[in-house]
Amino acid sequence: MDAIHTYSFFFRFCLVAALAFPLLSFALSFYISEKYSWITSVLASFLLLLGTLASAVVLYQAWNHSPFTYQREWFSLAGYSFSAGLHINNISALMLFIVTGVSFLVHLYSVGYMAGDAGIQRYFAMLGFFTFAMQGIVVSGNLLMTFVFWELVGFSSYMLIGHWHEIPAAAEASKRAFIINRVGDAGFLVGLMIVWAHGHSFDIAALQQLPVDPTWMTLASLGIFCGIVGKSAQFPLFTWLPDAMVGPTPVSALIHAATMVAAGVFLLARVHFLFTVPSLHVVAVVGCITALLGAVSALAQHDIKKILAYSTLSQLGLMVVALGAGSPQAALLHLFTHAFFKACLFLAAGAVIHTLHQAQHQSHVHFDVQDIRNLGGLQKKLPFTFLIFVISGSALAGLPFTSGFLSKDAILTALVQWKGEGFSWKLLILAAVALVSFLTVVYTFRMIWKIFKGTETATARLYVSEPPAVMRAPMAVLAGVSLWIWFSWNPFDFSGWMYVNIGEAKPFHSGIVSIASAVWVILALGVAYFTRQVAFGSSWLLNAFYFDRFLKQFVEKPILQLAALTHHADKKWIDGFLHATAYAQLVVAHLTGWFDRAIVDGLVDGVAGAARGLGSFTRSFQGGKIQLYIFWATFGIIIFIIWTLL
């Protein structure tokens, strides 16, 4: 890296354009009339293509140069100024490109997948907004700004998961995703406050220079980790992710690959310096539990998308373990490779679902196409999708010559380095991760076997054809980048051009780990082949150990009871006090009103009345009646005489 790199105007323009195109796509979607809603999908894809090109320029120009930073005051409060800033380094430029690129492919795929959907404009609008929000997190150089985009990501995921909001399960799942994320974000906010109280800055670059106060740093980093647990669906806030599968499949691809859950891991890598040793241990343990839980639960699922969802859980767990083990590089490498192959898997699964749905419509046969027990023998009918599924599935399983092998190898190597010599609890985590990678192979190939091999069951009578080209192209691209070649020339050495440039740590590569890893997954492949007919039908596994029920019983119920209690107290005491105050005020008002009317007005009216009475009395003497004058004159004389005589 050179010392100070000056960035051209073109670079700045492209950076703004990369973010502006998805936002423009969001805005324009509302201006196209319902009649021509197909334009929305094409236009959105085109805008995202432009955004991808712009982010490619950003990546090309920022790669291996000193970071591009931009900062200006956002607002000032109580004498402190809060700034907003951008920070583009290798990691964020690469992430920006991957987010925009995967989002473009998902857009393109959605043109085919969502054709004819009633809410297509809302769908593409939110897809664009989702991408924009995620890009905001990626380029942000400021934790406060990150938090804002973080919330926007949560909001847009809520909109997209609940796209088919007329289905009760979708509405429920979107609410659940949003609320569980809020729980994590509460912790995030507390963490941010602690950071602010100590550093008076949210700027990530400035925070790196902060003197370390172990206790507070641990608390702050654990707070931020809470937000990451929510967003990246770690234990114990993971239940929303499998439920979110009711959303459209391309959305799941986007959520699982590049946007939603990746945000947590990306942020964790970005603020890794804030984490102290104890909090890193917590991170590693949480990641390990999530990885195991996801892998074991994935074994027993029947729903294609649920299997993929639990596999995402376990892969995210692996990334978090790597971060906990102090290797953001390995975690980020896995994040990047995972982005491609998981998006590809979801798109391929979406293709299966989509084509089967179409076939069902033609032949009027109805069964749950997402349930792998109903599927089988589709290899002949969908050879292209099968090929895609096998490539991306191999990458997920971590077979040699795939990107997944490289990144899993990186994580395992990092863990081997981390555990050090001798026996400790860290060895358990390494063992658990090894077990997870073993199980990954088993459930991935079980799924592929059930869908494409075996005997045809319910699908036998359907006429199934490959999805349209607009859906096949993104799948092909993503399957292509699931190969090793894009990440490292040597398929058995993960420290390729990407790995060495996304972190400072010296590349450490152990051939033994690579070979052991390769042997391990091939062994797992054998196990997967021999157990392909075994059904892991435990209801415990199927429901992820009933964790959501556990949460309902021990978290939701007490909170609801507490809420009822506070509601009651509020009604009875707070409202009662307010009502009493209001009543007292009413009484006082009535009293003063009466005083005003009777005394104050009465006094004024009395003076006026007296004047009027006096006037009419004296006027009565001047009545213009002659005889009255005479009477008064006589009366006066009589009075005068009586008075003088007496």
Added chain:
Amino acid sequence: MNVPVHHFLYLGAFLFSAGLVVVISKRNTIMVLLGLELMLNASNLNLVAFNRLHPGNLQGQMFAIFVIVVAVCEAAVGLAIVLRIYQEYQTSVPDDVNELNL
């Protein structure tokens, strides 16, 4: 016949009061003028009656004659005014003549 003086004075006072009541209470101007005559005559009666107490002094009686003359003139002038008013307003009630009052 020897009538004590105060009987005349009582009669005079009664006549005067009756005249005053007539002046005040009657609506018609002619009746008011009649009341005025009654009052004048009541005072004449007093003037004449007091001669009893001062037999040598004739000033009172002279004054009474003078009052009679003036009363005639007054009645003449008054009736003339009443006539003019009647011609002008077709009424002899003073309360109805209220042109200046409005």
